[in-house]
Amino acid sequence: MRVAHVMAGAVQGGAEGFFERLVLAQHRAGLDVLAVIRREPGRAARLEAGGVAPLQLGFGGPLDWLTAGRLRRALLGFRPQVVVAWMNRAAGFARAATRPGDGWAMAGRLGGAYALRHYGACDLLAANTQGLCDWIASQGWPADRVRLMPNFAADLAGAPPATLPFPPGAVPLLAMGRLHPNKDFATLLRAVARLPAEVHLALAGEGPERGALEALAGELGLGGRVAFLGWRQDVGALLAASRMLVVPSRIEPLGNVVLEGFSANRPVVATAADGPREVMRDGETGRLVPIGDHAALAEAIGQLLADPAMADRLAAAGRAGFIARHAEAPALAAWAAFLDEAAARREAA
Incomplete structure (x- = not known):
């Protein structure tokens, strides 16, 4: 599977952290992954340390005329089977970078009640809670095109404790x-x-x-x-x-x-x-x-x-x-099935 993940989010945040975990876990699992991120040195360094060299783009506001073209050239060169857009800004730029007949499926990953107009080009949506899946369907999105995709966290058991700036006995x-x-x-x-x-x-x-x-x-x-x-x-x-x-x-x-x-x-x-x-x-x-x-x-x-x-x-x-x-293993299995389904839907269209 060749998958491109597009993230234009903030320096820190829950979705941004999970994006990094998923990209690196899929890379370790053998997927061919392209990570496209808003320019951010810390995120880029963490991805590179895990073996994924990200493409960094501007992802600016309405006057950013460059990012969509650069994203399109990257996608044409990579030829993904699925492009996953993380949140509204990434979804908008991914849609602008895609033309009919390009061949890749589009998927949106939502971690909140986002404006669904940004995801109109998507074949499938991934939501990280059942409540969010239900909300998406209540807004008129076809229920058969949204999937519950729970987040996973690293297994942190057994980590050596940090030193906290508190007195003895705290x-x-x-x-x-x-x-x-x-x-x-x-x-x-x-x-x-x-x-x-x-x-x-x-x-x-x-x-x-x-x-x-x-x-x-x-x-x-x-x-x-x-x-x-x-x-x-x-x-x-x-x-x-x-x-x-x-x-x-x-x-x-x-x-x-x-x-x-x-x-x-x-x-x-x-x-x-x-x-x-x-x-x-x-x-x-x-x-x-x-x-x-x-x-x-x-x-x-x-x-x-x-x-x-x-x-x-x-x-x-x-x-x-x-x-x-x-944990990572069940979540990766669910994501593999999600990507396969997205690609199959595009091929059948």
């Missing part, structure tokens, strides 16, 4: 993600303020809310109990160093970070946003609490800190589910 919690209102780390800070003084929070991520969150931590008297770590690539090490993972998001279509917590055999406490609610079962594979409720969040965290046996049981169940549904 009980470290971990949260990860873009510092944006959708992630609602403000509610998590308010929850931490209700917990005993030995409970500390490592917050790995960067974004426009950092200044406001640092100010809120000061107002709550958290002082040295919160460490803003910035973006980190050593996710397994951070999880290994932490007592549990906390995901306080208001909007979370899937939550790759939840899968990483499962993978690392850590208990997960999350709000009942769409994604966590789909991949977690409250009291069985983790704890789910109402969105925006810092008291409920603090209570769930405190319960697991006070009951290590329960925390271990939830972590073990989460990891078992990860191995069955969200």
Whole structure:
């Protein structure tokens, strides 16, 4: 199979991280992969380190007259069987770079409720939750042309722990993600303020809310109990160093970070946003609490800190589910079937 993946996303993000994992995993599995990315040195270096030399293009705004032509020339030279467009901007440029009779199938990969007008040229859509599949069909997209394609995470169990900037005896919690209102780390800070003084929070991520969150931590008297770590690539090490993972998001279509917590055999406490609610079962594979409720969040965290046996049981169940549904092998098999179907649909058209 010859597949071209086109990603015009941000420097950091859940979809962007999964794009890298999937491209490299498919390359290792023997697929002939072309990765086309928006210019970003870090992503390019990570892909190159894994054996995939990406094509970097501008993917600019309405006045970018160059990217579509350059993308078309790359696709004509590579001759993929399937082109996978990741999110709206990539879908628009991939459509502009394609002509009738080119021979490749078009597929769109969605990780949220995106505007479907960008995907009109696609033979199939891949969505990473059943809820999103249902939403796509409710918008008029043919239900027989959308497939549930769960994300996978790296197996992070057994990673050596990172060193966190906390004093001896601290009980470290971990949260990860873009510092944006959708992630609602403000509610998590308010929850931490209700917990005993030995409970500390490592917050790995960067974004426009950092200044406001640092100010809120000061107002709550958290002082040295919160460490803003910035973006980190050593996710397994951070999880290994932490007592549990906390995901306080208001909007979370899937939550790759939840899968990483499962993978690392850590208990997960999350709000009942769409994604966590789909991949977690409250009291069985983790704890789910109402969105925006810092008291409920603090209570769930405190319960697991006070009951290590329960925390271990939830972590073990989460990891078992990860191995069955969200590890690399089953996800790669599902993607292979998806690509075969997309190519077959185009050939039959």
